Structure formats: C-alpha cells, structure tokens
Amino acid sequence: MSRFKTQPFPSPTESHHGLVVKNISIHRGSKPEPVVRNVSLSIEPGKVLSLVGPSGSGKTTLMQALAGLLNVSKGSIRIGGKDVTHHSIDRRPTGYVSQDPTLFENMNVWQNVAYGLDDPVMADHKYHDMIDIALAEMNISGIAEEKPSRLSGGQRQRVALARTLIRRPHLLLLDEPLAHVDDSVRKVIRKDILLHIRRLNISAVYVTHDVDEACAMGDALAIIRDGEIVQCARPQEVYEQPKSRFVAHFMGIPNIVDIKVDRTSTPYRVSLGKKFCAFPGNFDGEKSVLCIPSERIRILPSNEGETGTSVIRGHIIDRFYSRSFYAYEVETELGTIVVREVSHGLAKDIGQGVHLEIDYGWVVPYGS
Numbered sequence: 001m002s003r004f005k006t007q008p009f010p011s012p013t014e015s016h017h018g019l020v021v022k023n024i025s026i027h028r029g030s031k032p033e034p035v036v037r038n039v040s041l042s043i044e045p046g047k048v049l050s051l052v053g054p055s056g057s058g059k060t061t062l063m064q065a066l067a068g069l070l071n072v073s074k075g076s077i078r079i080g081g082k083d084v085t086h087h088s089i090d091r092r093p094t095g096y097v098s099q100d101p102t103l104f105e106n107m108n109v110w111q112n113v114a115y116g117l118d119d120p121v122m123a124d125h126k127y128h129d130m131i132d133i134a135l136a137e138m139n140i141s142g143i144a145e146e147k148p149s150r151l152s153g154g155q156r157q158r159v160a161l162a163r164t165l166i167r168r169p170h171l172l173l174l175d176e177p178l179a180h181v182d183d184s185v186r187k188v189i190r191k192d193i194l195l196h197i198r199r200l201n202i203s204a205v206y207v208t209h210d211v212d213e214a215c216a217m218g219d220a221l222a223i224i225r226d227g228e229i230v231q232c233a234r235p236q237e238v239y240e241q242p243k244s245r246f247v248a249h250f251m252g253i254p255n256i257v258d259i260k261v262d263r264t265s266t267p268y269r270v271s272l273g274k275k276f277c278a279f280p281g282n283f284d285g286e287k288s289v290l291c292i293p294s295e296r297i298r299i300l301p302s303n304e305g306e307t308g309t310s311v312i313r314g315h316i317i318d319r320f321y322s323r324s325f326y327a328y329e330v331e332t333e334l335g336t337i338v339v340r341e342v343s344h345g346l347a348k349d350i351g352q353g354v355h356l357e358i359d360y361g362w363v364v365p366y367g368s
Contacts, residue, residue: 017081018203019043019066019171024075026058026065034073035061036227043203043220045170048194050218050235051207052250058227059207063175066205067096079203080170095169099179101160103148109159110135110144116163130166138162138192154178154185161189165196172197172204179209190217211252215239223247239293241362243282248291248364254338255292258366270363273333277310281363288363294327294340296360299348310358312337316350330356 021041025034036058043049053059064070066077068089076085084092103112114131135141138158148156157177164172174193178186194217197204206217214221215235222232231243242248248256261283262269262276268283269276270290279290300311314332321327326347328339337356348354 017078018045018047019049019205020076020078021066022076022078024065024072024077026061026070027073028061028070034227036065039075039224039227039229041222041229041232043171043205045201045203046198047219048197048204048206048217049232050214050221051205051224052209052211052214052221053224054250055209057224059224060175061227062224063096063173063205063207066171067094067173068092069096093170094173095164095167095171096173097157097160097164097175097177099176101156101177103156103159105148108145108147109140109151112148112159113162113166117166134162134166137165137196152185154181154189157181157189158192161193161196165200168200168202170202172202174204174206176207176209178213186213193217211250223250240360241281242291242364244364245289245291245366248362253291253293255290255294255297257290257292257334257337259288259290259363261288261363272310272358273312275310275312277358279361279363281361282365283363284365284367287366289366290361290363292337292358292361294338296358297337297339298357298359299328299330299339299341300355300357311355312358313353313355315353316348319347319350321347330354332356 019042021039023038023040024036025038026036028035039062041049051059051062061070065072068087072085076083078084079093104115110131113134117127117130132141135144138161140155140158140162143151143155151159178189181189190213206214208214218235220232221235221238223230223238225246231238231247238247239251242251242253245256259270259272262271267278269278270288312332312334314330314337316328317331317336318329319326321343324343325340326343328341328348330337330339339356
C-alpha cells in the first residue's frame with residue numbers, strides 16, 4: 001500500500017503545557033450573536049476535561065473550533081505551548097473522533113489504521129511495528145484483515161481511535177465517541193481511552209450527554225449552556241457545590257427546595273419548614289434554594305428523630321427499585337423529597353410514615 005502524507009506530530013516544545021483556551025467566541029453563518037461566548041478552559045497533559053450541556057448549547061461548535069474546523073472571532077487557543085488560534089486543522093497537533101467514525105470502506109482495518117501514520121523517511125519495519133502495536137493497544141489485532149462493513153459499532157470506534165492515537169496528538173477531541181456503542185462495551189472502551197491518554201500524556205476533551213459517563217471520564221467537568229461555561233471544576237465539586245439551580249438540575253439532583261435565610265445569626269441558617277438549620281453555599285438575598293442530593297438523606301422510622309434540627313416528617317408516596325438501591329418519593333411539608341437508599345433488605349411500604357434526616361445540602365441563589 002502506498003504511503004500517505006500524514007505523520008506523527010513532534011513533541012511539544014514545552015512539555016508542561018496542554019490546552020489553554022482564553023476568552024474565545026465563535027460565530028456561525030450570518031448570525032450577529034456568537035454561538036459560543038467568552039469560553040476559557042485549560043487542561044494539563046494526561047488529563048481529561050468532560051464537556052456536557054443540553055442539546056444546542058455549543059458543545060460540538062466548541063470542539064470544531066478546537067480542531068480547526070471553525071474560526072474563532074476572538075480569543076486564543078494554545079496547544080502544547082504553541083498558539084494555534086489561526087492554524088488550519090492539518091497544522092494543529094489534534095486528533096478528532098466523532099460519534100460516527102469515518103472509515104475507508106475499501107480498506108481493511110490494518111490499512112485504515114495505517115492511514116493515520118505515514119512518514120516517508122520511516123523505515124518499513126518501524127512503520128509496520130507501530131501499526132501492529134496500535135492495533136494491539138486497542139485490542140483489534142484479531143480483525144486486522146476485516147473490512148469496516150463487517151465491524152460492530154464498538155470495533156469501528158476502536159479502529160478510529162487507533163488511527164488517531166498512532167499520530168500521537170497533543171490534544172485528543174472525543175465528540176460523543178461512544179454514543180452508538182452498547183453499554184457493556186462502552187465501559188471497556190472508556191477504560192482503554194483513559195489508559196492511553198495517561199500513557200501518552202496527552203490532553204483530552206470528552207463530550208457526552210451522559211452525566212455519569214462525564215464524571216467517570218473527566219478529571220474536570222465543564223457544563224456549557226447557551227454557549228457559555230456556567231461551571232467548571234472537579235466532577236465531585238460540581239455535583240456537591242453547584243453554582244446555580246440549572247447546574248444542580250443538570251447534575252441530576254432531584255431535591256431543589258425553596259428556603260428562606262436567617263441572616264441574624266452567624267453562620268447563616270436556612271429554614272426547613274418550621275426549623276432552621278446551617279448549610280453551606282452561595283447566599284444571595286433572603287430567599288434561596290437548597291440542593292439536596294438524594295443519597296444525603298437518611299430515612300428514619302417515625303418514632304425516631306423527633307428532636308433533630310435537620311429532621312422533617314413525611315410519608316412515602318412511591319418507590320422505585322434500581323439494582324443496588326431503592327428510590328423513595330416522600331411527601332413532606334417542603335414538598336416531595338426523593339431519597340435513595342441502598343437496598344439491604346425489604347423495601348419500605350408505600351404510605352409508611354417516616355422522618356427524613358438531611359445530612360448535607362448546598363445553597364444557591366433563588367433566581368439563578
């Protein structure tokens with residue numbers, strides 16, 4: 001097979017630098033307003049930034065701009081210590097894998113992976129060894145002679161990843177790469193992706209609609225809404241300390257309760273029905289909302305917890321079983337509260353009176 005014109009990227013001039021994005025805005029078509037506005041991000045080598053947000057929020061637009069497929073109207077993009085803001089896609093040390101990988105149907109798997117590596121001065125034995133290693137690393141050596149039409153969705157993505165990683169990009173862009181892959185296979189491929197990102201010490205951006213997957217993959221988690229990053233931090237911090245009602249809802253926190261703040265005491269206390277309790281958060285005005293993860297609430301029998309400051313009364317109105325836990329809906333004076341409890345034994349009865357002890361909550365401004 002003849003050689004192509006692609007070759008591995010040289011090592012970064014400054015090994016400590018990964019991706020640094022400063023205040024970029026991106027326009028599409030003739031629209032006067034930018035689709036993405038004032039986005040700043042940074043990712044160190046060997047780390048993954050998970051990017052999540054509603055449909056149409058600007059995830060793919062941002063990824064295409066990082067890859068060089070779209071121009072930025074302002075701001076800068078640096079990869080591996082070099083400014084690539086105005087570089088075309090072929091001049092950027094990036095690798096891009098989408099949810100629908102483009103494979104050459106007339107080539108077998110070995111040839112598709114080889115397309116990602118071509119250095120005219122590379123010795124043939126090294127050239128073949130590198131391709132064989134790339135196939136082995138993505139566990140596709142056994143299908144090297146197969147054509148893409150005979151591959152499953154997971155196998156096609158492994159081929160696309162091997163073809164991209166063989167060039168040793170400084171920045172790996174993964175735009176919902178496992179959207180069409182079965183869940184059991186997805187977890188295995190995710191593990192392989194993380195292994196190679198760390199082994200090759202490259203930066204990566206991982207776009208997904210699945211918040212659980214975003215948390216599992218990302219060293220940091222960025223939430224984008226209407227073209228703006230509304231929060232970016234460690235996944236645990238975004239979940240436990242959301243900046244707004246929107247972030248809490250997007251992260252799957254079901255209990256977002258209206259509260260009032262008592263500013264006459266230090267620290268501030270918040271109202272839970274007729275009781276006042278101390279909770280951390282971002283206080284803004286007297287009225288706020290309390291975000292309570294469902295697993296941070298404990299169900300007590302109705303004869304316990306009468307005097308606890310963070311205990312409220314209620315009765316179970318519904319329940320759902322999901323493998324290792326039960327989810328209960330409990331009607332209280334604060335409204336319906338969702339509680340998740342590990343299923344050690346029999347489920348609690350619908351209609352049963354209970355007390356709920358709230359272990360943790362995070363306050364955010366009411367109007368956010």
